[in-house]
Amino acid sequence: MPFPLPEPELIPIDSVPALRWGVIGTGIADRFVGAIHAHTAQRAVAVTARDAEKTARFAQQHGIAAVLPSVEALVSSPDVDVVYVSTPHPLHREQALAAIAAGKHVLVEKPIAMSAEEAEEILAAGREAGVLVMEAMWTRYLPQSSILRQVVADGVLGDLRTVIADFGFVAPDDRSHRLWAPELGGGALLDAGVYPISFASSVIGPLALTSAVGTTENGVDSSATLLATGRDDTAALLTTSLVAALPVQAQVVGSAGRARLLSPFFGPSGIVVTRGGFDSDDTAEWRDEAFDVLHDGLGYQATAFASYVAEGRLESPLHPHAEVVQVMRVIDGARAAVLAG
Incomplete structure (x- = not known):
């Protein structure tokens, strides 16, 4: 069972x-x-x-x-x-x-x-x-994210080791589209890459960029793969793309088990938690079936926002200002590395 x-x-x-x-x-x-x-x-x-x-x-x-x-x-x-x-x-x-x-x-x-x-x-x-x-x-305010936070806090996964996450899709083949326009903030990292980077940060703490490689088209980053480190010697492998349809999954791996966020991990989907090694069948799954439309899950963050206003907060306890800035620093560094070739 x-x-x-x-x-x-x-x-x-x-x-x-x-x-x-x-x-x-x-x-x-x-x-x-x-x-x-x-x-x-x-x-x-x-x-x-x-x-x-x-x-x-x-x-x-x-x-x-x-x-x-x-x-x-x-x-x-x-x-x-x-x-x-x-x-x-x-x-x-x-x-x-x-x-x-x-x-x-x-x-x-x-x-x-x-x-x-x-x-x-x-x-x-x-x-x-x-x-x-x-x-x-x-993503921070979704039910599956709450479950993941509790699973990690309860030690179900043991000592965290690695986060693996990706978000990529094939962008329109139109170089005037905003995704390909440098002046409109085009590129994979700002538009899609922010999701896996922010996800990893939410799990293993402030990230430090170790390396980033990728490709460029039309003056923007068309793909990028990042290696970053978090607290307690944890690591993150993160991928984004405008030229490949990636699985859009996320995994958190620890010494005692792993958790996998179903696709697309950034929206309401679900979570699978496995205790033990690669051959273990000691698995539990939760699926989010609240909405027929993926983006109806945007309402969770609006309700959280209103609750924070009522409490007089100036920042989200689930997404503090310092973390927002640090994620942008990782993106800044990755963009610079990829665009420099």
């Missing part, structure tokens, strides 16, 4: 305040707003984006009352409690700082910025202003 896995520790949606969200951008925001409206008490009340016609359609689709003409109008609106920045990476710094200056809490899509230096600036501004600033690394 499989051994029991711990139950995920989740925040009840009715235990947090229903914040009023202002949305900048209409890309991934389409999935985020759909998720919070369907599965949480959070509500988007205002939106602004570059394309006025598209923004109006977005607002109508999601029942958002206010379509505002500019970022300045949105962040200064008295009807907005928190600003969700979901624009391309190079715009994150300016827009997050504008929201912070207006006294708003901010959730910034991953990666939080284009560099560790920009990340530090954003997070320092948030602390000084006394507002919550979070990177939207939704």
